[in-house]
Amino acid sequence: MVEEKATSTTTSSRKKKDIYWFLAAIGIVLLLNILLANTYFRLDLTEDKRYSIAPVTKQLLSNLKDDITVDVYLDGDFPARFKRLQNSVRETLEEFRVYSDDRVQFNFIDPSSNTDPERRSKYYQQLAAKGLQPTNLVSAEGDKTVEKLIFPGGIVSCKGKEVPVTFLKGNQAAPPDEQLNQSIEGLEFELASAIRQLTQTQRKRIGFIEGHGELSMLETADIITTLQKNYDVFRVDLTKVPDLKALDAIVIAKPLLKYSEAEKFKLDQFIVGGGKALFFIDPVNIALDSIRTEGTVALPLDVNLQDLLFTYGVRLNGNLVQDINAGQIPMIVGMLGNQPQTQLMNWRYFPIINGFNQHPITRNLDALYGKFVSNIDSVRARNIKKTPLIATSPYSRVVQMPASINLNEARVPPKPEEFNAGPQVLGYLLEGTFRSVFTNRPLPPGITNVKLQEQGKPTRLVVVADGDLIRNEVNPKTNQPYRLGFDRYTGATYANKDFAVNAVAYLLDETNLVSLRSKEIVLRPLDRVKAKEEKQKWQLINLVLPLVLLVGFGVVRYYLRKRKYARY
Numbered sequence: 001m002v003e004e005k006a007t008s009t010t011t012s013s014r015k016k017k018d019i020y021w022f023l024a025a026i027g028i029v030l031l032l033n034i035l036l037a038n039t040y041f042r043l044d045l046t047e048d049k050r051y052s053i054a055p056v057t058k059q060l061l062s063n064l065k066d067d068i069t070v071d072v073y074l075d076g077d078f079p080a081r082f083k084r085l086q087n088s089v090r091e092t093l094e095e096f097r098v099y100s101d102d103r104v105q106f107n108f109i110d111p112s113s114n115t116d117p118e119r120r121s122k123y124y125q126q127l128a129a130k131g132l133q134p135t136n137l138v139s140a141e142g143d144k145t146v147e148k149l150i151f152p153g154g155i156v157s158c159k160g161k162e163v164p165v166t167f168l169k170g171n172q173a174a175p176p177d178e179q180l181n182q183s184i185e186g187l188e189f190e191l192a193s194a195i196r197q198l199t200q201t202q203r204k205r206i207g208f209i210e211g212h213g214e215l216s217m218l219e220t221a222d223i224i225t226t227l228q229k230n231y232d233v234f235r236v237d238l239t240k241v242p243d244l245k246a247l248d249a250i251v252i253a254k255p256l257l258k259y260s261e262a263e264k265f266k267l268d269q270f271i272v273g274g275g276k277a278l279f280f281i282d283p284v285n286i287a288l289d290s291i292r293t294e295g296t297v298a299l300p301l302d303v304n305l306q307d308l309l310f311t312y313g314v315r316l317n318g319n320l321v322q323d324i325n326a327g328q329i330p331m332i333v334g335m336l337g338n339q340p341q342t343q344l345m346n347w348r349y350f351p352i353i354n355g356f357n358q359h360p361i362t363r364n365l366d367a368l369y370g371k372f373v374s375n376i377d378s379v380r381a382r383n384i385k386k387t388p389l390i391a392t393s394p395y396s397r398v399v400q401m402p403a404s405i406n407l408n409e410a411r412v413p414p415k416p417e418e419f420n421a422g423p424q425v426l427g428y429l430l431e432g433t434f435r436s437v438f439t440n441r442p443l444p445p446g447i448t449n450v451k452l453q454e455q456g457k458p459t460r461l462v463v464v465a466d467g468d469l470i471r472n473e474v475n476p477k478t479n480q481p482y483r484l485g486f487d488r489y490t491g492a493t494y495a496n497k498d499f500a501v502n503a504v505a506y507l508l509d510e511t512n513l514v515s516l517r518s519k520e521i522v523l524r525p526l527d528r529v530k531a532k533e534e535k536q537k538w539q540l541i542n543l544v545l546p547l548v549l550l551v552g553f554g555v556v557r558y559y560l561r562k563r564k565y566a567r568y
Contacts, residue, residue, distance in 0.1 A: 053095050053096075053099060053188065054188065054515070054516055056192075056512055056513055056515065056516070057096075057099070057188060057192045057513075057516065058099050060192055060195060060196060060199075060513070061096055061099040061100035061103075061104065061195075062099065062100070062101070064100050064103045064104070064195075064199065065199075066103070066158050066159055066199065067103050067104075067105065067158070068100070068103060068104045068105070068156065068157070068158050068195055068198070068199075069105050069106070069107070069156070069157045069158070070093055070096075070104065070105070070106040070107070070154050070155070070156050070157075070165075070191070071106070071107050071109055071154055071155045071157070072089055072090075072093070072106060072107065072108050072109065072153075072154040073109050073110075073111050073127065073132065073150075073151040073152075073153060073154060074086045074089060074108060074150070074151075074152065074154075074167070075108035075109050075110040075113075076110040076112060076113070076150075078137070078148070078150075079137070081176070081177065081180065082137060082180070084180060084184065085152070085167060085168065085180055085183055085184060088184045088187055089154075089167060089187060090106075090108070092187045092188055092191060093106040093191070096191065096195075104195075106154075111123055111124065111127060111150075111151050112148070112149065112150075124149075124151075127151050130155060130162065130164055131164030132151045132153045132154075132155070132164050132166070133151075133153075133166070134149050134150065134151050135149075135150055135151075135152055135168060136148075136149055136150075137149070137150050152166065152167045152168035152183075153165055153166040153167050153168070154167070156191070156194040156195060156198060157198075158195075158198040158199065159198075161198055163194040163197050163198055163229075165190050165191060165194045166190070167183055167187060167190065168180075168183050169182065169183050169186055169190075169364065169366070170182030170183050170186070170364050170366065171354070171364060171365065171366050171367070182364040183364075185364060185517075186364055186516075186517060188516050189513070189514070189516035189517050192513055192516060193505075193513065196513060197229060197230055200230070203230070203231055203232050204230075204231045204232070204248040204249065204508045205231065205232045205233075205234065205246065205247045205248050205249075206227060206231045206232070206233045206234070206247065206248065206249045206250070206251060206504070206508075207233075207234050207235070207236035207244065207247040207249070207250045207251070208220060208224070208233065208234070208235050208236065208250075208251045208253060209236055209238060209250055209251065209252050209253075209255075209267075210235050210236065210237055211237045211238060211239060212255040212256065212257040212258070212259060212303065213254075213255055213256030213257045214252065214253050214254055214255050214256075215253040215254050215467070215470070215471050217235070218474055218479075218481055219471045219472060219474065219481070220253060220470065220471065220472070221472060221481040222472040222481055222482070222483050222484040222497065223470050223472070223484050223497060223500050223501075226484075226497060226501060227501070227504060230505075231504070231508070234247075236250070238259075238263040238266055238267075239263070241266075243266055243269065243270065244266055244267070244270040244275060245270070245273070247270070247275065248275070248276060248508055249275065249276035249277065249278070249504065249507055249508055250267070250270065250275065250276075250277050250278070251277075251278045251280070251470075252267075252277070252278070252279050252280065252281065252305075253280050253467060253470055253471070254280055254281065254282055254467025254468065254471065255281065255303045255305075255467075256282075256285070256301070256303070257303065258302065258303050258304040259303060259304045259305060260304075260444070260446075261304075261444030261445065262444045262445065262446040262447055264304060264305065264308055264437070264444070265438060265443070265444050265447050267305075267308065268308060268436050268437050268438060269436070269450075269452075269453055271312075271434055271459060271461065272434050272435070272436045272453050272454070272455065272456045272457075273453055273456045273457060274456055274457030274458070274459045275459060276459055276460055276461070276507035276508060277461045277462075277507075278461070278462045278464075278500075278503060278504065278507070279305070279309065279461065279462070279463045279464065280464050280466065280467045280468075280469055280470055281303065281305065281316060281463075281464070281465060281467055282301055282372065282374070282465070282466065282467040282468070283300060283301060283316040283317060283318045283319070283374040283465055284298050284299070284300055284301055284318060284319070284320055284372060284374055284401055285298065285299055285300070285301035286298040286320070286372050286405060287372070288329065288347075288371070288372075291405055291406070291407055293407075294406070295404050295405055295406030295407070295408075296404070296405055297402050297403070297404055297405070298320065298372075298401055298402060298403050298404075298405050299401060299402050300318030300401045300402075301318075307437055308437045309463060310379060311381065311434075311435060311436075311437040312381060312384065312430055312434050312437075312461060312463075313378060313379055313380070313381030313384040313386050313428075313430050314376050314377065314378060314379060314386070314428050314430065314463050315376065315377045315378075315379050316374060316376055316463070316465050317374055317375050317376065317377060317465075318374065318401045319374055319375065319398050319399060319400050319401055320349060320372055320373070320374060320398075320399045320401070320403065321351065321373050321374060321375050321392055321396055321397070321398055321399070321421075321424045321426070322348040322349055322351070322396065322397040322398075322399060322419070323348060323351035323352070323392045323393055323395065323396045323397075323419070324346075324348065324393065324395040324396075324414050324416070324419050325351065325352050325354065325392075325393045325395065326346050326347055326348045326349070326350050326351050326352060327346070327347060327350035327351075327352055327369055327487060327489075327490070328344040328345060328346055328347060328350075328487075328489055328490055329344070329345065329347040329350070329407075329410060329489060330342040330343070330344055330345075330489055331343055331344075331345045331407065331410055331411065344489060344490065345410040345411065346410060346414075347409075347410050348397075348409070348410075348414060349371070349372050349405070350369065350370065350371050350372075351370045351373060351392050351393070351396070352367050352368070352369060352370075352494070353367060353368040353369070353370050353373075353390050353391070353392060353426065354367045354368075354393060355390060355391035355392060355393060355423050356389070356390060356391075357387060357388055357389050357390075359387055359389060359429065360502070360506055360514045360515055360516075360517040361389055361429065361462075361499070361502045361503050361506050361514070361517075362389050362390060362499065362502070363517050364517070365495050365498060365499060365502070366494065366495035366498070367494055367495060368390060368469065368485075368494055368495055368496050368499055369469075369485060369487060369494040369496060370426065370466045370468070370469060371466065371468040371469075372466070372468070373392075373426050373465060373466040374426070374465040374466070375398065375424040375425060375426060375465065376425050376426060376427070376428055376463065376465050378425075378428065381430075381432075381434075381435075382435065383432045383433045384430055384431070384432040384433075384434065385430070385431045385432055386428055386429070386430055387428065387429040387430075387431070388425040388427070388428055389427040389428060389429050389462070389464075390425070390426050390427040390464070390499075391423040391424060391425045391426060392423055392424045392426065393423065394422050394423055395416065395419040395420075396419060396421045396422065396423065396424050397418055397419045397420075397421050398421050398424065426464060426465050426466060427462065427463065427464040427465070427466075428462070428463050429460065429461070429462055429503075429506075430460065430461040430462075430463065431458070431459075431460045431461075432458060432459075433455055433456065433457065433458050433459075434455070434456075434459065434461075435454060435455050436452060436453065436454045436455065438452055439452075439454045460506070460507045461507075462503045462507065469496055469499070469500070470484065470496065470497075470500045471484075472484040472485075472486070473486060473487075473488055475488075483497070484496050484497040484500070485497050485498075502514065502517070
């Protein structure tokens with residue numbers, strides 16, 4: 001009797017103790033909820049921080065004053081491989097929503113959901129008119145091929161203004177999985193850039209220098225139109241302005257005539273004083289239209305800027321670089337009656353540039369199209385950091401000037417043993433504090449009452465030995481400009497415009513938003529052959545092993561409970 005009473009007392013005490021612990025746990029949870037109600041944090045445990053938003057993006061989102069809406073046209077059923085992009089867009093926008101305090105809202109839309117073919121086609125045309133281009137997605141899923149027309153992009157809108165964003169980017173020469181991964185790496189940059197474009201209040205000023213045979217308004221129409229979305233762009237004649245202090249950056253695009261010493265002085269003092277500049281210069285005077293039937297002689301071109309750039313740290317060489325990996329031009333191969341028959345042939349003076357530095361300007365960039373390019377050497381310059389940006393393929397050849405250029409060269413197959421010069425650098429980024437080229441020199445005629453600034457503020461320059469890199473072709477029939485990078489002979493579009501826009505953004509971006517292009521997500525693909533061979537084994541393990549563990553857990557738990565309560 002006494003034993004039963006003691007057991008009852010022990011049981012009652014244990015119940016009270018359990019109740020106290022339960023109430024204490026509830027109290028701790030409630031207290032933590034009260035204390036952390038206004039505290040927000042997120043943890044990204046991935047090695048490459050793929051789910052983390054950069055501080056510069058967080059600042060942009062936290063300063064939003066108006067609501068942003070993002071319509072993403074990636075809803076629907078996609079192949080498993082492509083769902084990575086779909087999910088990554090959703091995850092990135094979810095992070096944007098959180099860090100913007102719900103000012104960024106997004107919708108996923110399936111443009112193919114309309115069953116009426118006529119209405120669906122009209123909707124496709126509306127999306128294309130807004131700047132979203134469709135892609136025919138072809139993907140192998142097991143033993144079948146899946147094909148679907150998609151719009152891999154979205155429209156970012158704010159207060160009635162819209163900006164199209166393309167999600168599927170990257171180097172077209174890369175394998176499909178790698179290109180998709182490059183697209184995912186650039187999502188944050190593309191979306192943040194669109195939001196900044198819609199919300200920025202102060203615009204930088206860019207001047208295109210003219211008066212020396214530079215590219216015309218028509219030949220720079222596409223790049224100027226694109227830059228005008230974010231900047232104020234002007235044409236500037238150096239003879240009509242005392243200095244360039246009103247500008248934030250200048251672009252020198254393929255001059256053909258010499259700059260005077262007074263004009264060079266204005267350029268020099270603008271750069272030494274902290275101004276940004278992009279030089280697209282041809283060291284050789286040659287154009288495809290100037291090559292006659294019997295050929296022509298290409299000669300070095302001096303526009304009186306060589307000493308300026310040499311002082312800054314680079315030398316543009318008076319040569320031409322050929323590349324086996326090149327574009328094509330039409331050649332007459334015969335006659336059919338009275339009609340000439342043309343055929344596209346490789347023209348090795350038009351290299352397809354695919355050698356890039358892993359820099360924000362060129363990271364994950366698609367190929368560029370160069371025309372009569374020259375190489376650049378790096379020379380010693382104090383306090384200047386020099387970064388090679390673009391280069392030809394390893395199968396290159398350097399042709400020294402003067403040289404005879406004949407269109408019939410396109411008919412002759414290349415000899416690989418002659419193209420052994422290795423990658424040739426065509427463009428440099430220069431960063432630092434530049435020294436004036438007029439140091440220890442008398443001021444040029446026409447410059448009076450001006451104090452020479454020998455060394456000034458840190459700045460950045462981009463120098464490319466190809467003036468045609470930012471020149472858009474012009475339709476000879478309609479006299480309308482093609483988009484920059486479009487090759488009217490092959491119909492391919494190269495990334496020349498992306499390069500120019502990235503370069504300008506890097507030079508002028510005080511918030512360093514372009515650094516988001518450095519984001520890297522490591523691709524860890526499965527060994528497809530091994531996965532197929534071991535498919536049944538892993539399926540069996542995934543089906544049987546959980547059941548075995550569950551049964552084992554039940555047996556052990558039953559044994560322990562039986563041993564614990566057997567004494568009662």
